[in-house]
Amino acid sequence: MHELGITQSIVEICSAQAAGARVIRVTLEIGKLSAVLPDAIRFCFDVCTQGTELDGTQLQIVEVPGRGRCRRCGCEMCMDDFLASCTCGSIDIQCVAGETLRIKEMEVV
Ligand SMILES: [Zn+2]
Structure with a gap:
């Protein structure tokens, strides 16, 4: 489960960014093609934040649909997996979209 490592990095980045402030909410953008499961991230987030500054922080996940562009005709299309054809x-x-995971927002007090 590579989500655990990813979540650990997210928690570390957020803790560093917060610099002691209380984090209310973290919003993540997860691409449909990133091979990262939002449910697994949610689960790992609860585990990883226990006993840290981020304990109790609300995790919001925004799923980004995959998009591809045809190299032959330049046409853009929805891409649910890497087997798409034009x-x-x-x-x-x-x-062109949906391959990445990033921290979109972090709300602190
Ligand atoms: Zn095409």
Whole structure:
């Protein structure tokens, strides 16, 4: 479960950013193609924050749909997985969105 390592990094970054302030909420953006499971992150977040400054922090997850662009005709399309193909018949699709995980917002008091 690589989500645990990812969540640990997120918690570390947030703690460093907060610099002692109380963190109320953390918003994450998780791309559909990032191979990261939001439910697993939620679970790991509770585990990782226990006993830290982020204990009790609300975790909000925004899922970002995948988007791809055809390298042959330039057409953009929704991409649910890496097996997407274009209406022009090409399977040479470049992923343009939904591949990343990032911390979007952090609310502190
Ligand atoms: Zn195409």
